[in-house]
Amino acid sequence: MEKLAEVALLLDIYGGLLTPRQRDVLDLYYNYDLSLAEIAEMHNISRQGVYDLIKRGEQALYALDKKLNYYRRWTAFEDGINGVIQELECICKLPDESFAESPGEIKQRLMNIRQRLMDLGDTWIGRLEHGV
Template identity: 55%
Template sequence: MEIKKILEINELLDIYGDLLTIKQRQVMNLYYEEDLSLGEISEELNVSRQAVYDTVKKSEQLLYSYEKSLGVRNTALKSQNFKEKLIAYLISFEDKYSNSLTQDELIDIKKITEFCKESLI
């Protein structure tokens, strides 16, 4: 499975996981976070491999549906992208104008830059 999809599903699970049933969350956790195979999950939960597969596919569809309707992940990604651009701009501004800014102005720019960096974590 491609890493991009695994990361995306894990992010969606973090955001919308509580909207899934307990069984769906359990299967998705075992499949995406614990990296167990469908067969391993079916043995652990004492259900058929097909039941695990169906649960994974249905849960994925639900997660994508929630994101399409609510857009929480997309909004967070846009916000993160904006913050990263703002940090780059502030650093560039500081470098370019450091000789013409007062010490207080430089301190303020550094504080804003650090605040933005911390909010990315």
């Protein structure tokens, strides 16, 4: 299941850099869950031909990501955002007394969240601008 999601996301990111036929076959296979036989019939090629297109397309996607690293950066960005969301949910679950009894602690937690968001944004934008 993890490979399915990974290739589908790689296809979203880099699909425009594949040949139209590779992109279409991968889209049908990973996003629409069609079988090799169904795709072969649609494209009037053999199942082996479909299999070869899928494998070459996957190799191309992984090669592109190895050079550009957008998938790794995107997943790290998502993980960071999810961490911020969890921290905000923890703060929201605090009893009202906590806000009155220790406003400094709440403010510090919110400032930490703000900094984490700024770091995530700076890292993502900085990497994109510098092609790292």
